[in-house]
Amino acid sequence: MALLFWATRDAVLAAGFLAGLAVTGGAVILLRRLFPAAVGGEAALPDWTMLRAAVDHDDVGIAVTDRAGRLVCANDLFATWMGGFVTPPGLPLEGRGAELLKNAGRTAWRDGQGEVEDLTVGTLHLRAQVIRTGLSEDYLVWRFSAVERLDLVSEISRHLDGPAGRTLGQAGIMAALVNAEGRLRVANHAFLLRALGESDATHYAGRDVAPLLRLDDAGTLYFGREGERATPVRLLQIPLIPADSHGPMLLALIDEEVGAADRGTAQTYVETLLSLLPFGLAMVDRDGRFLYMNRAFVRAAGLSESKMPRYPGDIVVSEDKGPLADMIRRHSSGQQVGGDLSIRLAGQGDEPVSMRVVGVRGLGEAAVLLSLKDSSEESRLKRQVAQASKMQAVGQLAGGVAHDFNNILTAVLGSCDLMLMRHTPGDSDYDDIQQIRSNANRAASLTRQLLAFSRQQTLRPQILQLPDVISEVSHLLKRLIGETVQLSVRHGRGLGAVRADPGQLEQVIINLAVNARDAMAGQGTLTMETYPVTAAEVRAMGSDVMPPADYSALKVSDTGGGIPADVLPKIFEPFFTTKDVGKGTGLGLSTVYGIIKQSAGFIFADSRPGEGASFTIYLPVHRADKDAPAVAPPPPKPKKSQWGTGTILLVEDEDMVRAVAERALTRAGYTVVTASQGEEGLERFGQMDKVDLILTDVMMPTMDGPAMVRALRAKRPDLPVLFMSGYAEEQLRQSIDIDHVSFLPKPFSVAQLTEATSAALDAAAQRAG
Numbered sequence: 050m051a052l053l054f055w056a057t058r059d060a061v062l063a064a065g066f067l068a069g070l071a072v073t074g075g076a077v078i079l080l081r082r083l084f085p086a087a088v089g090g091e092a093a094l095p096d097w098t099m100l101r102a103a104v105d106h107d108d109v110g111i112a113v114t115d116r117a118g119r120l121v122c123a124n125d126l127f128a129t130w131m132g133g134f135v136t137p138p139g140l141p142l143e144g145r146g147a148e149l150l151k152n153a154g155r156t157a158w159r160d161g162q163g164e165v166e167d168l169t170v171g172t173l174h175l176r177a178q179v180i181r182t183g184l185s186e187d188y189l190v191w192r193f194s195a196v197e198r199l200d201l202v203s204e205i206s207r208h209l210d211g212p213a214g215r216t217l218g219q220a221g222i223m224a225a226l227v228n229a230e231g232r233l234r235v236a237n238h239a240f241l242l243r244a245l246g247e248s249d250a251t252h253y254a255g256r257d258v259a260p261l262l263r264l265d266d267a268g269t270l271y272f273g274r275e276g277e278r279a280t281p282v283r284l285l286q287i288p289l290i291p292a293d294s295h296g297p298m299l300l301a302l303i304d305e306e307v308g309a310a311d312r313g314t315a316q317t318y319v320e321t322l323l324s325l326l327p328f329g330l331a332m333v334d335r336d337g338r339f340l341y342m343n344r345a346f347v348r349a350a351g352l353s354e355s356k357m358p359r360y361p362g363d364i365v366v367s368e369d370k371g372p373l374a375d376m377i378r379r380h381s382s383g384q385q386v387g388g389d390l391s392i393r394l395a396g397q398g399d400e401p402v403s404m405r406v407v408g409v410r411g412l413g414e415a416a417v418l419l420s421l422k423d424s425s426e427e428s429r430l431k432r433q434v435a436q437a438s439k440m441q442a443v444g445q446l447a448g449g450v451a452h453d454f455n456n457i458l459t460a461v462l463g464s465c466d467l468m469l470m471r472h473t474p475g476d477s478d479y480d481d482i483q484q485i486r487s488n489a490n491r492a493a494s495l496t497r498q499l500l501a502f503s504r505q506q507t508l509r510p511q512i513l514q515l516p517d518v519i520s521e522v523s524h525l526l527k528r529l530i531g532e533t534v535q536l537s538v539r540h541g542r543g544l545g546a547v548r549a550d551p552g553q554l555e556q557v558i559i560n561l562a563v564n565a566r567d568a569m570a571g572q573g574t575l576t577m578e579t580y581p582v583t584a585a586e587v588r589a590m591g592s593d594v595m596p597p598a599d600y601s602a603l604k605v606s607d608t609g610g611g612i613p614a615d616v617l618p619k620i621f622e623p624f625f626t627t628k629d630v631g632k633g634t635g636l637g638l639s640t641v642y643g644i645i646k647q648s649a650g651f652i653f654a655d656s657r658p659g660e661g662a663s664f665t666i667y668l669p670v671h672r673a674d675k676d677a678p679a680v681a682p683p684p685p686k687p688k689k690s691q692w693g694t695g696t697i698l699l700v701e702d703e704d705m706v707r708a709v710a711e712r713a714l715t716r717a718g719y720t721v722v723t724a725s726q727g728e729e730g731l732e733r734f735g736q737m738d739k740v741d742l743i744l745t746d747v748m749m750p751t752m753d754g755p756a757m758v759r760a761l762r763a764k765r766p767d768l769p770v771l772f773m774s775g776y777a778e779e780q781l782r783q784s785i786d787i788d789h790v791s792f793l794p795k796p797f798s799v800a801q802l803t804e805a806t807s808a809a810l811d812a813a814a815q816r817a818g
Contacts, residue, residue: 110175110193112137121188130170130193137179137191143169150177157181157189167196202226202289202297206235214238223282223302227258240302243272258300270302281305329421333361335381337374349421351397361419366393373404380408381416454492455775456703458796461489463709466799470716493796510548510648512671515579515603516540522555526575529559530566534575541580544601545670549648557641561605561664564638568609568662576606582667595651599670606663612656620654693807695741696720700730700757701773702749706795710744713799714806727752731760740768742810747774747785755785762787769813771805773797789816 110127114120120136128134132141138150146168153163157179168175174196182188205226208214217224218239225236225244233256236244244261245253262284263273271279287299329346333339337360347357350364361377362370369392376390387407393399405420465486472479519538527536558577565575584597612620621642641664645652649669656662697719701707704725711721722737724730726749734740743761745754758770772785775795791809793802 108195112191114189114191116187127193130173130175137189141170143171146170150179153177153179154189154191161186168193202234205289205299209235209237221303225258225300227298227300229296231258232256233258234297243302244274246274331361331419331421333377333381333417333419335416337361337377337381346419346421349402350394364395366395369393376406377417377419380406453775455795456706458489458493459775460703460705460709462486462493462796462798463706463713463802465489467709467712467716470799489796510550512546512548513551513554514546515544515601515668518551518554519558519577519579519603521551522558525559526562530562530575531571533572534566534569535573537574537576539576539578541578543581544579545581545599547601547648547650547668548671549650549668550644553644553648557644557666558603558605560638560641565605565607565609565662569607570609573608573661576604578604578606580604581670595667600650600667601670603666603668604663605666606661608661611658611660612654612662613658617654617656621652692718692803693810694718695810696722696737696739697742697744697806698722698724698730698734698737698740700724700727700743700745700749700754702726702746706746709799710802713802714744717803717806719806726750727754727757730757734761740765742806742813743768743770744806745770745772747772755787758787758790767813767817769809771809789813 108126110124110130112120112123112127114137118136120134123134135141138147138154140147140150142150146165149165150168153165156163158181161181163179165177168177175193176196178192178194180190180192182190209217209224209226214224214237218237221239223237223240223243225240226234228234233253236253241247241253261273263271263279265271269281270284271281281304282302283305285301285303287301289297289299329343329349331339331342331346339357339359339361342357352358352364358364360374362374365373373390373392376388380387387405390404390406391401392404393401402421405418407418407420409416409418465482468482469479469486472482519540523536523538530536562575569575580602582600582602584599587595587597587600620638622639642652645666645668651667653665653667654662655665697714699707699710699714699721701710701723702725707723707725711723714721722733724733727745728751730743730745731752734743743758745757747754754772754774758768761768762770770787770790771793772790773793773795789812791805791812793805797805
């Protein structure tokens with residue numbers, strides 16, 4: 050005490066601190082550098098080694114600070130806990146510990162005492178008490194004591210297997226601790242005796258507790274091994290982690306001696322059964338109020354468990370309240386009859402659902418049973434099927450329109466080409482003819498979009514890398530989006546090769562980029578990024594549409610205003626557009642969708658209003674056979690001559706197309722014989738001495754082109770054939786199934802017609818040679 054008084058010049062502080070050490074047994078270290086010098090020279094510290102040895106087993110860490118916030122003294126335990134002689138409140142505490150301790154110090158200066166209940170230093174949990182002391186109350190004493198954290202599961206396990214468990218058993222309480230999976234961890238002797246037949250079982254840990262219990266038809270619980278003469282028990286389930294009802298649980302069972310007549314009313318029996326059924330059932334009394342509804346009914350009606358309805362009319366739209374109430378009133382008279390009523394649930398749109406209403410007897414207050422099927426999944430599937438059917442019908446319509454339109458455009462383009470051959474630049478009509486031809490080509494582009502949407506276009510797939518495709522089209526993108534839109538391109542590593550038509554894929558990228566530019570009003574950032582997606586990542590996505598596989602993904606994002614939630618489901622529909630009249634055809638995104646789907650890929654749109662939009666394309670990674678040799682891309686074909694000789698049988702049912710083709714081929718040097726349909730073509734063929742090529746349309750009345758060609762090939766197997774059609778080549782090749790034929794898609798120009806004719810004749814000559 051004298052030592053402390055000498056150090057601090059405060060007798061009360063010295064007495065209080067020494068008394069604290071006597072109670073707590075703390076070893077004290079006085080910091081020599083903070084002691085003031087004695088009068089006449091530096092004082093020598095007394096030898097208090099014996100005191101430190103006597104109080105070396107302290108469980109309280111103590112520190113003293115003065116008014117200036119300096120550390121005056123501290124014991125060894127404080128230094129051990131804090132990692133050295135650190136001045137409070139600047140201790141190495143986790144979380145908000147330092148802030149809380151600082152507030153406690155302020156409270157102690159103001160009120161004389163402050164406390165903090167939960168401080169953490171590493172794995173140590175502490176409680177702190179701060180006291181203002183000293184004659185002038187110029188010092189703070191900081192006392193830290195360890196707080197033991199109770200492991201409730203371990204403590205209950207220890208007590209159940211000991212005297213506490215036996216005491217519970219003597220009181221008639223059978224107790225067991227089960228883990229989150231419902232398996233036994235520990236149980237008292239009374240539980241083991243009733244559940245397993247032996248009180249000293251040694252191998253019960255890990256057993257499933259559910260088979261040890263039995264629930265009869267009335268909802269009464271028994272121990273399973275006790276058979277029919279078992280005593281019913283009441284079960285209490287106590288979660289040991291209140292916030293987690295699926296965590297470890299303490300089970301307490303007591304005998305419930307009741308008579309058979311009192312084991313439950315008929316209504317309780319029915320409620321127990323209803324809770325186990327997978328479809329929605331509810332009970333209603335004679336006044337039309339709900340008595341009970343199972344979880345399946347709550348889920349099917351789209352109800353919130355926090356706010357349950359009182360009457361059945363509360364779950365339907367206002368128009369259906371009256372019919373439902375009348376039907377319940379009719380069936381509540383006691384007659385055990387039922388009927389179905391089509392209703393619309395409130396908050397679930399106008400999709401009608403069927404509710405079964407059945408009158409019942411002998412269930413106490415219950416008079417009517419209501420059954421409701423959870424048809425949300427069925428409704429979703431119906432909508433998907435309806436949408437798919439609609440899109441298929443629109444696709445077939447688009448393909449048919451494109452075919453007929455291509456015939457018209459073929460005649461227009463061919464006539465323009467023939468007229469341009471008679472005019473030279475500078476003529477009065479030359480520019481007009483060029484304008485007609487340009488507009489016809491634009492119309493031909495629209496028909497290609499229609500075919501792309503209906504997935505009937507002709508694709509030329511190649512093995513390629515997405516970064517290469519973006520690189521090829523990037524220079525065009527910069528011109529399209531303008532200088533005020535920033536283009537950002539990022540490529541991931543480990544991208545797999547994909548199989549797609551590079552030209553069509555470029556069209557997809559351009560369409561998405563142009564839409565993004567318009568959405569940003571010419572100001573913002575357009576981001577394109579590629580990255581690999583593994584099969585495991587696809588499974589984690591939980592998509593019902595995209596099967597698990599390895600994909601190469603392309604994501605196109607913008608910083609525009611986003612797509613409204615009501616518009617997002619419609620963006621891939623044909624002819625749907627949010628642009629002003631005359632500024633959009635509504636075929637851009639539908640074309641993108643058709644190209645991606647025809648390439649065996651998937652496309653998804655994601656947008657939040659005000660946060661831009663993103664389109665993500667997933668193309669399956671192409672896996673080549675290990676034994677198959679690498680196939681080099683085909684070399685560019687040399688341009689064929691537009692002049693030639695030979696006799697051609699031209700079969701076309703469209704008069705204008707037939708006339709243009711005949712004039713073009715005759716002008717190119719060929720001898721042309723025409724026919725308007727397949728049977729006439731067979732007749733013309735029989736009258737001709739020599740035929741070098743059959744040029745025929747595919748779809749014709751009476752006899753189509755393939756049927757006519759098969760009849761001609763039966764007479765002359767090596768006959769060269771060139772099919773022309775407004776339908777897609779891939780679709781036609783699946784139905785034609787004829788070897789060694791060439792194909793010319795409509796619409797075509799005069800130059801394309803003569804080049805295709807020359808190529809078909811050359812291919813036939815090579816086969817013959």
